[in-house]
Amino acid sequence: MEIVIKHLSLIAAATLALGAAHEYAADMDVAAGPDENGTTLSQAAPAAGQAAMPTTVRPAPMGKTREEVRQELIRAQKDGTMERLNALYGGG
Numbered sequence: 872m873e874i875v876i877k878h879l880s881l882i883a884a885a886t887l888a889l890g891a892a893h894e895y896a897a898d899m900d901v902a903a904g905p906d907e908n909g910t911t912l913s914q915a916a917p918a919a920g921q922a923a924m925p926t927t928v929r930p931a932p933m934g935k936t937r938e939e940v941r942q943e944l945i946r947a948q949k950d951g952t953m954e955r956l957n958a959l960y961g962g963g
Contacts, residue, residue: 947953
């Protein structure tokens with residue numbers, strides 16, 4: 872039984888790794904479409920004298936500002952959320 876669990880864990884890890892590699896590769900080699908000569912350009916291997924097509928820039932996820940965090944803390948203290956969490960996790 873223990874061996875089966877180990878094998879299933881390895882299969883799951885390999886599946887996740889292959890899926891991530893596939894998604895990463897898909898982002899790196901996006902066909903740009905045909906140019907004026909009818910040849911298809913790819914970002915992975917630009918022809919001599921041709922610049923690579925720029926990749927799509929995704930904006931970085933924005934975090935909360937200090938003020939937003941302070942307001943969230945004050946709200947949690949007022950509505951009792953902090954007290955419940957401290958009781959649940961033994962903090963305080």
